[in-house]
Amino acid sequence: MSSAGKIRPGYTRSLDLKNGCVEMAHGSGGRAMAQLIDQLFLAAFDNEFLRKMNDQACFQSFNGRMAMSTDSHVVTPLFFPGGNIGSLSVHGTINDIAMSGAKPCYLAASFILEEGFPLADLKRIVDSMAQAAQAAQVPIVTGDTKVVEKGSGDGVFITTTGIGTVPDGINISGENARPGDKILVSGTLGDHGIAILSLRENLSFHTSIQSDTAALHDLVACMIAVAPNIHVLRDPTRGGIATTLNEIALQSSVGMMLYENKLPIREPVSAACEFLGLDPLYIANEGKLVAICAPADAGKLLRAMQVHPLGENAALIGEVIEDTHCFVQMQTRFGGKRVVDWLSGEQLPRIC
């Protein structure tokens, strides 16, 4: 990582990963920073690019189209059922790359650490990033570390940037939805957001729900193998599926009609939303995708999703319709219709 190669290891004491804390010196470019990089980041992320200790990673260029994306992670709390900010930051960027149909190749990771943050927690986070990157087979090849004074951060902020290659003939984009297309989702909605909410200080309720944080590129590869002409892919993260579909509707100048009775939502998630006065359609997901495809592709695409471990609850949830207003609507289970609007501001619970 940056500037690490300039100083030879010769530390009097090794990093105290049990009881130590992040200090301003860990970001100041001196021996302490070199030690942090060497004993924590390099030890966890180890690969041929990092080992060269340069300020950048050099690799062979690819033929054809490439995809690039960056994503900052500021989640509170840092640790939650099913993952932590580390695994989330790896999955988030891999998914953003994968939603173009691309195969993610390399990641960069940038850390902003708050003075006083326990090194033991940082190690848990870094280890979980390393595991996530290894499981996804997408190495973290370069990175950066900065330390801010206590009170200027919230423990750890992580920005990851990814780069990937788009297979020939794949053209997946938010502007490609056409009236008549089918809308599919890869699994249950709202799991991540409810797992996080359940830990928030002023709510804290018990739930068995785990965050769904996962890297979706392998699922995408399986989907493209059976239906290379998928029109749109997107991961419904912040703002949930409602926001994602509204974005796509606007980009493609179409409307959408969802069927409430087809939406896969776990009962504990609906129950939590019910008593918190929230709508699961607006709750974040971190391991789900929405796919929009021609009607002829829908059946085989759904089957391909359902045989993949990350798509076993996949469902066809609606279709694209003509609508100059670009409204996303829903046929309610009750038999009526309603608009599924953009989220305005933060989703705030209702009083009664």
Add this chain to the structure above:
Amino acid sequence: MKYIDEFRDGDLAQKIAANIASEADPRRNYHLMEFCGGHTHAISRYGIVDLLPDNVHMIHGPGCPVCVLPVGRVENAIQLARIPGLILCSYGDMLRIPTANGMSLLKAKAQGADVRMVYSSADAVKIAQENPQHQVVFFAIGFETTTPPTAVAIKQAQALGLNNFTVFCNHVLTPSAISHILQSPEVRQLGLVPLDGFIGPAHVSTVIGSQPYEYFAEEFQKPVVIAGFEPLDVMQAILMLIRQINEGRAEVENEFTRAVLPTGNIKAQLLVAEVFELRRTFEWRGLGLVPYSALKIKSDYADFDAEQRFQIPVVSIADNKACECGAILRGVKQPQDCKIFGTACTPENPIGSCMVSSEGACAAYYSYGRFREKPHATMKEN
């Protein structure tokens, strides 16, 4: 979800819809007001209007506590929140309400005020316990449903000897607002607002019971059906109202028997009577000054009254002139009749109160019902 899905059953809804369609007399119109924001929300969220014949019109009443709170009181809360070291605790809905200059509790928070969103009055007491060096004010709003928990919080604070906890009381009363609407010239004399019946409050009625509505049914000859907030409750209540209207009856009926007793929750009523007393008058957004329509903290509990401790002034701020919230809250106009609905006034930039909370008529129409190009029912104000 058990005990919830049963009340959202689509097949049963179709059966009730068929009954409504066959029993509603095609030669007349039915104008039914749902008083509560909770009902408005259910009607919009489940698309209930799609299941009703064209001659059954739903009019959205003023029963959203966030919507009817006058801007002056929001301004008071913002001023409180800006007192250095003070922690203002509020229900989530209130945070976004804008004042005349576009300020809100959320914006005040962004500028450094310590505003905390709480789910219950008990959370505010806990915050006061944990922060003995800070003044903690609970911004209490709501109808009869949220009043008993506020009374409990005050009693708890007293028992704990908390001297840093006060309540900014804005609790209002449902029956006075209904009377006010029924007595308004538009309804009584001019006949501008045809009102054939009321869907009575759900949660409010669990506290006050069904008896307080007997007066309206009798005095104004309007049928009232108390209904739960689930969509099947609303459908059933509409059917019951249509039957009463067809038979020329004006009675109080209770659809929400699983939760509402004729006498309500006596314990909660006694608690409220112990801690609160009637205000001579209180301003409602959209309705103006309504006599004996709100509660204040009794002098016995003055130590817990933020209005006393912080000498909160009476601030009256007029609504934007173009805003039709007043007429909409009284049932005189529909959201689509307002010139700024969906143009200058949207959930992102709410100008009027009805656009702020998802229980407000305008926000419900905007968020859930915009696909309806033609308003289902329109009324003109001359």
